[in-house]
Amino acid sequence: MPSPEMTNEIGRLIGTSVVSFLLSFMLMRVWLPFAPKRSGEVLLQVPVGLMQRLLIYRVQAMWVLAFLLIASLPGSFGFTWLQLLPGTQAFALAGIVLIISLPLRYVFYDRGVALSNGVPRPYKSFRRIEPRDVRPGRRWPLQGTTTVILRGRKTTRGSEPSNTLYLPGNQAQAVLRLLRKHVR
Numbered sequence: 001m002p003s004p005e006m007t008n009e010i011g012r013l014i015g016t017s018v019v020s021f022l023l024s025f026m027l028m029r030v031w032l033p034f035a036p037k038r039s040g041e042v043l044l045q046v047p048v049g050l051m052q053r054l055l056i057y058r059v060q061a062m063w064v065l066a067f068l069l070i071a072s073l074p075g076s077f078g079f080t081w082l083q084l085l086p087g088t089q090a091f092a093l094a095g096i097v098l099i100i101s102l103p104l105r106y107v108f109y110d111r112g113v114a115l116s117n118g119v120p121r122p123y124k125s126f127r128r129i130e131p132r133d134v135r136p137g138r139r140w141p142l143q144g145t146t147t148v149i150l151r152g153r154k155t156t157r158g159s160e161p162s163n164t165l166y167l168p169g170n171q172a173q174a175v176l177r178l179l180r181k182h183v184r
Contacts, residue, residue, distance in 0.1 A: 015071050016085045022067060023095045026060040030104055030116040038120055040109040044178055048104040048115075051145055052166040056104070056115070061096050068092055106165060108178055113150075113165070123182040125160040127153040131176055133169075146172035150183065 048056070071084045107114045114120035130149040146167045152160030167175055 012083045012085045015083045016088045019064065019067060019084065019088055019092050022060065022064045023092060023099070026057060026064070026096070027099050029060070030102070030118045032117055032119065038109065038114065040111045042107060043110055044108040044174060046106040046108070046167060046171045046175060048106065048166070049168050052168060053100050053104055055145070055166040057100055061100070064092055064096060106167070106175070108175070113163070121163055125153055126150040126163070126183045129176070129179050129183050131172070144169040148172070148175065148179065150179070
């Protein structure tokens with residue numbers, strides 16, 4: 001039977017591993033170093049600004065922050081695996097800032113769209129485009145961001161997942177022209 005100190009250390013290792021996994025999942029969304037080279041002609045590349053990157057990563061960042069908060073509470077709800085090694089919180093926060101500060105771009109190919117070096121989504125998996133401008137009456141930091149929702153095509157097994165693009169306002173018209181040509 002392991003001693004309580006050893007169980008505590010194993011729990012800390014598991015908790016820190018969960019944080020590392022969440023950060024790597026956040027990074028894998030846009031950077032796949034071993035992904036096969038995508039074929040097809042690049043039609044358009046759109047750089048993504050800071051506010052758009054925050055919108056792209058917000059869900060994964062909230063998961064990391066929620067796990068850090070819960071694991072940092074005293075007692076950790078009695079779960080031995082819900083503890084962290086010393087310095088994990090600082091490492092995780094620095095990792096979030098580093099991942100969000102990495103430059104991103106939407107890459108539109110003749111066959112689909114991808115976020116930087118992420119997994120491309122083919123145009124044929126989408127059935128329609130729903131552009132949504134952020135109006136001047138809304139909060140200031142989001143002004144200039146155009147949200148484009150690509151609705152998934154219905155299949156016999158259900159629907160393909162939708163994809164949301166957060167575009168800088170000055171690039172939105174070029175992207176919408178391209179998407180209207182390819183998504184039917």
